[in-house]
Amino acid sequence: MMSCKEVLESISSYLDEELKEEIAVEMHKHIGKCSDCRAEFDTLTMTIKLYKHSETPQMPAECHDRLVKTLEIEKMRAKQGGGEPDTNPTGV
Amino acid sequence: MAQDLKALPDETLVLRAQEDDDRAFGELIGRYETKVYSLAMKMLRNPEDAEDVLQETFLRAYRGLKSFRGNSTFSTWIYRITANSALMKLRKKQLPTVSIEDADEREVPLNIADWAPGPVEQLLTLETQQAMSDAIEALPAEFRQVFVLRDLEGHSNADVAEILDLSVAAVKSRLHRARLKVRNHLTRFFNDTRGQKAMGARS
Numbered sequence: 694m695m696s697c698k699e700v701l702e703s704i705s706s707y708l709d710e711e712l713k714e715e716i717a718v719e720m721h722k723h724i725g726k727c728s729d730c731r732a733e734f735d736t737l738t739m740t741i742k743l744y745k746h747s748e749t750p751q752m753p754a755e756c757h758d759r760l761v762k763t764l765e766i767e768k769m770r771a772k773q774g775g776g777e778p779d780t781n782p783t784g785v
Numbered sequence: 786m787a788q789d790l791k792a793l794p795d796e797t798l799v800l801r802a803q804e805d806d807d808r809a810f811g812e813l814i815g816r817y818e819t820k821v822y823s824l825a826m827k828m829l830r831n832p833e834d835a836e837d838v839l840q841e842t843f844l845r846a847y848r849g850l851k852s853f854r855g856n857s858t859f860s861t862w863i864y865r866i867t868a869n870s871a872l873m874k875l876r877k878k879q880l881p882t883v884s885i886e887d888a889d890e891r892e893v894p895l896n897i898a899d900w901a902p903g904p905v906e907q908l909l910t911l912e913t914q915q916a917m918s919d920a921i922e923a924l925p926a927e928f929r930q931v932f933v934l935r936d937l938e939g940h941s942n943a944d945v946a947e948i949l950d951l952s953v954a955a956v957k958s959r960l961h962r963a964r965l966k967v968r969n970h971l972t973r974f975f976n977d978t979r980g981q982k983a984m985g986a987r988s
Contacts, residue, residue, distance in 0.1 A: 706957070735901035743908060784866070
């Protein structure tokens with residue numbers, strides 16, 4: 694029988710469908726008998742459902758226009774010899 | 786002509802943009818701007834900051850395009866720039882958090898109230914959405930990066946690992962902890978609101 698600690702560590706992997714089937718079965722057996730772990734499992738599952746159902750912020754159309762304008766200014770600067778090429782744009 | 790560009794894969798557009806074809810870069814912007822904005826917005830939760838990151842990301846990509854060698858895909862590269870720009874911004878704003886590593890670590894289940902039974906729609910009120918937003922805002926920056934990319938934007942663990950230059954194991958561990966932190970925040974929220982309702986019913 695899985696311990697509570699093992700169940701707690703496995704919930705995320707289970708929800709991501711990355712748990713081996715036999716371990717998932719063991720986990721369900723444990724949850725069927727342990728109300729604390731069941732609450733852990735239910736609430737974490739519902740948390741993920743809730744934020745996946747939440748609204749996605751949309752990009753306002755003006756953002757695109759302002760971005761294009763910024764890049765046009767940058768191109769002009771580059772053509773006039775200003776602006777250094779970025780050799781490490783990801784900043785890593 | 787614009788139709789032609791739409792049919793081209795990212796790699797070809799990148800090669801063209803590297804040879805100063807601005808229309809090719811414009812097409813790459815069209816493909817990724819809403820995704821970049823969405824990622825930035827979910828990490829920073831503020832439209833002005835998200836737009837700053839959007840602008841900074843494409844400026845850096847434009848300036849750094851010639852150094853892009855195709856070791857990763859363009860999408861991974863652009864998300865990496867976005868995630869790092871957003872992280873820098875977050876770090877400037879966020880107060881240092883205490884003991885993020887162990888705050889929610891424990892080996893036994895807490896005796897928490899099971900607030901989950903019932904349909905999602907019933908729980909998903911405006912107040913719950915606000916509580917969730919607060920919970921995400923309270924996540925330490927490094928956890929938030931993983932959480933947003935993986936759970937809100939739907940990238941795979943392997944993709945998130947590549948974007949953030951982490952191991953898959955580190956991604957999984959941060960994700961699990963971030964989820965617990967959000968859940969714990971929601972648990973407190975539901976306990977409080979239900980407590981208040983019960984008090985209201987009694988008085």
